[in-house]
Amino acid sequence: xxxxxxxxxxxxxxxxxxxxxxxxxxxxxxKTTIVETIKRKRKVK
Numbered sequence: 001x002x003x004x005x006x007x008x009x010x011x012x013x014x015x016x017x018x019x020x021x022x023x024x025x026x027x028x029x030x031k032t033t034i035v036e037t038i039k040r041k042r043k044v045k
Contacts, residue, residue, distance in 0.1 A: 008038065009038050015033060
């Protein structure tokens with residue numbers, strides 16, 4: 001039986017439009033952006 005592990009991925013999002021942007025761009029524009037951490041499930045054999 002396979003075990004499930006979670007990995008985390010950071011993504012940047014523009015707070016005004018909701019569009020995804022790069023994390024480096026989100027760190028530069030702190031007033032109008034958010035850096036989100038998303039958990040992704042992955043199967044490990």
